[in-house]
Structures are given as structure tokens and as C-alpha cells.
Amino acid sequence: MRGARAILGNPCRLPAGQAFIVVMPPSSSSLQAARQRLGGKLRELRLAAGLTGRAFAAAAGCQTSKVSQIEKGVRPASVADVRLWCRICGASPRQAEELLAEQAAVARLWIAFRDLGRRTGLNATQKMLSGDMWERVRVFRTYQTKVVPGLLQTAAYMTAILTSVRQERDVEVDDIAEAVTERIGRQGYLLQRERQFLFVVEEPVLWFRPYGVEAQREQLAHLLDVMRLPSVSLGIIPMRADRRGYRPRESFDITDSDLVTIELLSGFLSLTHADEIGAYVTAWEQLYSITVHGKQARALISGALAALDEPSVSA
Numbered sequence: 001m002r003g004a005r006a007i008l009g010n011p012c013r014l015p016a017g018q019a020f021i022v023v024m025p026p027s028s029s030s031l032q033a034a035r036q037r038l039g040g041k042l043r044e045l046r047l048a049a050g051l052t053g054r055a056f057a058a059a060a061g062c063q064t065s066k067v068s069q070i071e072k073g074v075r076p077a078s079v080a081d082v083r084l085w086c087r088i089c090g091a092s093p094r095q096a097e098e099l100l101a102e103q104a105a106v107a108r109l110w111i112a113f114r115d116l117g118r119r120t121g122l123n124a125t126q127k128m129l130s131g132d133m134w135e136r137v138r139v140f141r142t143y144q145t146k147v148v149p150g151l152l153q154t155a156a157y158m159t160a161i162l163t164s165v166r167q168e169r170d171v172e173v174d175d176i177a178e179a180v181t182e183r184i185g186r187q188g189y190l191l192q193r194e195r196q197f198l199f200v201v202e203e204p205v206l207w208f209r210p211y212g213v214e215a216q217r218e219q220l221a222h223l224l225d226v227m228r229l230p231s232v233s234l235g236i237i238p239m240r241a242d243r244r245g246y247r248p249r250e251s252f253d254i255t256d257s258d259l260v261t262i263e264l265l266s267g268f269l270s271l272t273h274a275d276e277i278g279a280y281v282t283a284w285e286q287l288y289s290i291t292v293h294g295k296q297a298r299a300l301i302s303g304a305l306a307a308l309d310e311p312s313v314s315a
Contacts, residue, residue, distance in 0.1 A: 235291025
């Protein structure tokens, strides 16, 4: 990893040769499997109605290839597509309701930011993405290579992130204050002893200064406080750790043992397939095994905090 450059924000001084490259995002079999399940149900609906693919296409006014692609899960089924299948095949109201609910669930597995539109505020977006997850979660695990995990962020750090996101995505609605209030409210779950929040953070996150020295100073001091909470486990992977067999991964979250979420540059990916979840759980456990906690973690945070008083290096 020597010679690699930090790629988030304006890099500051790191110990020589200790920055790293964030890896490329994964593909998802969870999404494909979900599309195939929905497509299979639409095919069963068509067959139960006694319609061939050609006859259905003629009634729908589309090509037979579209019918085949949707039913095989090659092409995602839209809300309009599901309603079309239900209308032509004479689905009952209950069947239609169930199929539309499944289509909505499939759509949530991959949400492209471009599809949200410029008029969808950040607060509305984060509420849509999380749903009632925070009310249900009992064990939350995260691995972060770029920024301080959201549940551990200060209001100033959080505001800076959301301001940057709004600019990058050209979002017209300015609801940053509401989004910050919503996120700060979630941090109340950290006080509930029946829940566990396990964080694995790469040490360079402590050194990155994407939002200025003072925001970083407040953020690092907050980490020293919040890591004392009984429900919180903060593990830091030192930059000098032996990384053989433990290379950096893309940042990800694991909610209980049934959902993995990954925020990518172009969208938000959710994984629900057991094999994929298992792979991420294994990766998280491996990375956790090389973290330091307690006094050692506090020493790393304090070192990064003290370095904020030193002159930063210009690019």
C-alpha cells in the first residue's frame, strides 16, 4: 500500500506510506434473486390466466421479449408493469396488493440516487432508506473507511457531510437542518443497553480532515466520550497493523443478521441473500479481529487529535 494516496477530502499529514485505496463496490445476487422471484410470480399469474407469452404481449401492446425479460428477472418490473400483469391476467385485489408490495421491496434493494430526483430532500431520502430499521435493530455492525460512522457523528460533522452531499447531487430542497435533527435523534438508541452497536473504523478516518480542523477536533473529542457507552464498541484498525489477509473493504453496515447496506457513489445497495450476508459477516469479523479497543483505541484518537495543532501539509 505504500505510495497510495488518501482519496477523501483534502488529505492531511499521515505517517509515511500509511494511506490506502478504497476498493471497488460489489455486485448483488440479492437484487437479481429478488427480481427473479417477482418475475416468476408474474409468470405464474400469466399461466394461470391461460395466456401464452405471445398472447400476453399482444394484449399489453409490447414485444414478447419484454415479457420474457421481466418474467426471468433480466429486466426489473416497474409498478406499471405489475399493474399491467394484474389487469390483463385478472388478478384479485389481494394478489395485486401482494405483487405491488413485493415490487416495492425489490425496488428498495437498489436505489439509484439519480432516480430520487433533485426535488427529493435528504431528510425524505434517509427516512425512505431506513424505514423502521432503527426501531427494530438489536445488533448493528459497521465498517468504515472514509468518514466517522453516522451514529457517532457530531452535529457539525454531520451538517458538513450533508451539505457536501446536497451539492454533489444537486438537490434543490434544503432540508439539511431537519435531516441532522433526524440523525441526531437516532443516536438515542446508543443509550439503550439492550442494543449493541459495534464499530470498526480504519485509522486514517481519524486523520482525514474533509470538513476542517475545528469540525474534526470536536468530532474526535466526541469519539472519546461516546466510546464509553455500555452499548458501544469502537474498534480501530491501526495503520501499522499486519494486513496480510485483511485488506480494506468498501464501507458497509450489517443490521442484525438479515441485512447488509452499502452506500455507493451512484446509489444505495441493500443485500438480503444469505450467502452475501454471510460473506460480509465473515469480512467484518476478520477486520474486527485486527482492531484495537479501550486504551489503545483512545491513544490513536488522542494522537490524531493532538496532530490537529500541527501545520497541515499542502497538496
